[in-house]
Amino acid sequence: xxxxxxxxxxxxxxxxxxxxxxxxxxxxxxxxxxxxxxxxxxxxxxxxxxxxxxxxxxxxxxxxxxxxxxxxxxxxxxxxxxxxxxxxxxxxxxxxxxxxxxxxxxxxxxxxxx
Amino acid sequence: xxxxxxxxxxxxxxxxxxxxxxxxxxxxxxxxxxxxxxxxxxxxxxxxxxxxxxxxxxxxxxxxxxxxxxxxxxxxxxxxxxxxxxxxxxxxxxxxxxxxxxxxxxxxxxxxx
Numbered sequence: 083x084x085x086x087x088x089x090x091x092x093x094x095x096x097x098x099x100x101x102x103x104x105x106x107x108x109x110x111x112x113x114x115x116x117x118x119x120x121x122x123x124x125x126x127x128x129x130x131x132x133x134x135x136x137x138x139x140x141x142x143x144x145x146x147x148x149x150x151x152x153x154x155x156x157x158x159x160x161x162x163x164x165x166x167x168x169x170x171x172x173x174x175x176x177x178x179x180x181x182x183x184x185x186x187x188x189x190x191x192x193x194x195x196x
Numbered sequence: 197x198x199x200x201x202x203x204x205x206x207x208x209x210x211x212x213x214x215x216x217x218x219x220x221x222x223x224x225x226x227x228x229x230x231x232x233x234x235x236x237x238x239x240x241x242x243x244x245x246x247x248x249x250x251x252x253x254x255x256x257x258x259x260x261x262x263x264x265x266x267x268x269x270x271x272x273x274x275x276x277x278x279x280x281x282x283x284x285x286x287x288x289x290x291x292x293x294x295x296x297x298x299x300x301x302x303x304x305x306x307x308x309x
Contacts, residue, residue, distance in 0.1 A: 126240065127299075128296055173237070175240070
């Protein structure tokens with residue numbers, strides 16, 4: 083199957099700082115990428131849909147000014163958590179959709195905000 | 197409203213076939229059935245998907261009933277590494293117009309020696 087990478091795999095930051103997470107499709111181009119968040123013992127929750135060259139579409143309850151998404155190329159989308167707080171600590175996972183409409187997921191980024 | 201219903205958990209003996217059921221009684225004619233799994237602390241892994249015909253690949257087989265109201269994912273020879281949460285998801289397919297994936301609770305499969 084297709085490969086999606088995320089960087090970093092984990093990050094610890096102080097409250098109030100910003101953190102950028104990168105999502106790359108390594109062997110295919112992805113017009114659309116998705117960002118999910120998963121809290122312990124819960125299922126994945128979609129945060130936003132990222133379309134190359136246009137603004138992201140955010141799910142209800144997700145603050146677009148706090149979770150900045152940039153999809154500047156067909157292989158890269160970034161999620162920046164601005165002014166992070168302890169309640170933003172979570173497992174952030176991206177996915178990329180290939181031409182056959184199948185989504186492939188990255189390995190996830192564990193964010194811990196102190 | 198949940199589009200799929202799966203058992204919360206299942207056990208399977210190593211080397212045996214694991215049969216994971218999924219009910220999707222309100223599935224529409226243009227909705228596909230997708231299966232993903234998530235091993236602890238990793239991103240979900242795509243397994244297989246189908247519309248109405250049974251499908252098989254190197255990982256698993258997908259059996260969809262004729263009325264499409266339910267399906268079964270079959271792992272023919274389960275190993276300890278197949279221990280994971282398995283998600284059955286229905287979504288509209290067909291190119292870039294497809295819906296996003298919505299994850300429910302899934303089935304926690306425990307493969308035991």
